[in-house]
Amino acid sequence: MDIEAIKINIGTEIQDLASLEALEELRVKYLGRKGVLAELTGSIPGLPVEARAAFGQSVNALKNKITLLIEEKKKLLAAPAAGGSAERVDIGMPGIVHEPGRLHPLTQVTREICAIFTRMGFSIIEGPEIETEFNNFTGLNIPLEHPSREAFDTFYLKADHRAPTTDHLLLRSHTSPVQIRVMKEKKPPLAVVVPGRVYRPDAVDASHSFMFHQIEGFIVDKNIRFSDLKGILEFFAKQVFGQDILMRFRPHFFPFTEPSAEVDISCVICKAKGCSACGRKGWIEILGSGMIHPNVFKHVGYDPKKYSGFAFGMGVERIAMLKYGINDIRLFYENDLRFLKQF
Ligand SMILES: [Zn+2]
Numbered sequence: 001m002d003i004e005a006i007k008i009n010i011g012t013e014i015q016d017l018a019s020l021e022a023l024e025e026l027r028v029k030y031l032g033r034k035g036v037l038a039e040l041t042g043s044i045p046g047l048p049v050e051a052r053a054a055f056g057q058s059v060n061a062l063k064n065k066i067t068l069l070i071e072e073k074k075k076l077l078a079a080p081a082a083g084g085s086a087e088r089v090d091i092g093m094p095g096i097v098h099e100p101g102r103l104h105p106l107t108q109v110t111r112e113i114c115a116i117f118t119r120m121g122f123s124i125i126e127g128p129e130i131e132t133e134f135n136n137f138t139g140l141n142i143p144l145e146h147p148s149r150e151a152f153d154t155f156y157l158k159a160d161h162r163a164p165t166t167d168h169l170l171l172r173s174h175t176s177p178v179q180i181r182v183m184k185e186k187k188p189p190l191a192v193v194v195p196g197r198v199y200r201p202d203a204v205d206a207s208h209s210f211m212f213h214q215i216e217g218f219i220v221d222k223n224i225r226f227s228d229l230k231g232i233l234e235f236f237a238k239q240v241f242g243q244d245i246l247m248r249f250r251p252h253f254f255p256f257t258e259p260s261a262e263v264d265i266s267c268v269i270c271k272a273k274g275c276s277a278c279g280r281k282g283w284i285e286i287l288g289s290g291m292i293h294p295n296v297f298k299h300v301g302y303d304p305k306k307y308s309g310f311a312f313g314m315g316v317e318r319i320a321m322l323k324y325g326i327n328d329i330r331l332f333y334e335n336d337l338r339f340l341k342q343f
Pocket of ligand 1: 267268269270273275278280282
């Protein structure tokens with residue numbers, strides 16, 4: 001057995017091993033009681049006296065080298081990622097649960113309402129929250145002296161908003177300015193719903209917030225009638241609140257529609273008999289609506305003799321509160337998981 005040959009080959013022999021069992025076999029083969037090294041040691045007495053010491057030292061050096069290589073290989077094979085740096089996956093370990101998120105109830109209701117109208121052929125269009133006085137008021141036939149244009153009813157971006165014939169910027173107080181934007185840009189036929197945030201300087205309480213959400217809808221075409229408005233809103237109300245609800249139109253005034261009506265549905269709790277939720281009236285208001293005023297058409301360059309249309313607007317919070325029986329609007333904005341997890 002040639003010591004030099006063993007020295008050269010032992011490195012690659014160990015490197016090629018893939019398991020601790022194979023390494024143990026190799027250890028026994030070289031370092032075992034009847035192994036290669038023992039055999040070499042056993043051959044010493046047969047050597048010439050002057051050669052024995054040097055040969056003995058070479059055998060010892062080889063033994064140390066093999067021992068060292070085996071120890072290193074053992075560590076490598078026992079390491080968590082055998083043979084490399086890749087992470088080992090322990091499939092027996094308990095997992096980390098990531099709870100699925102969900103949409104905010106106002107987002108859910110907004111999407112539900114928009115989906116009902118898109119199924120009827122409406123498009124969804126959004127507009128900016130900062131608007132001009134023209135789009136928010138003048139274009140919608142709301143005269144300069146109208147109380148809603150006062151600073152205590154609208155957030156103006158500059159304080160001198162009351163100077164006459166101005167067109168200052170403001171935070172839109174309703175989604176209706178998008179009507180003006182769309183009609184200025186497109187020609188009829190139009191069928192559009194407009195979801196979005198609106199702002200009013202209201203003190204925050206259980207039913208008011210300085211910011212809330214509206215959905216506006218309007219149709220413009222030839223021969224659009226009040227009966228079209230009624231049919232579409234009845235379909236909408238029954239989709240949201242159930243087929244057995246009743247609906248009624250109550251005459252009202254809005255500057256941008258003529259005639260105008262507020263729309264009530266029968267109380268979902270008492271079925272129109274009267275309870276504390278509906279103030280003993282049996283009816284609950286859900287939205288405002290009407291036929292688009294001819295002056296609005298004139299402002300956007302439509303001929304009111306040629307076209308007619310209707311518009312409606314509703315508060316998303318109000319619809320959500322009625323739908324889920326929520327009694328305080330502030331719950332929507334507090335990010336309390338105990339509330340949000342119910343939807
Ligand atoms: Zn009731």
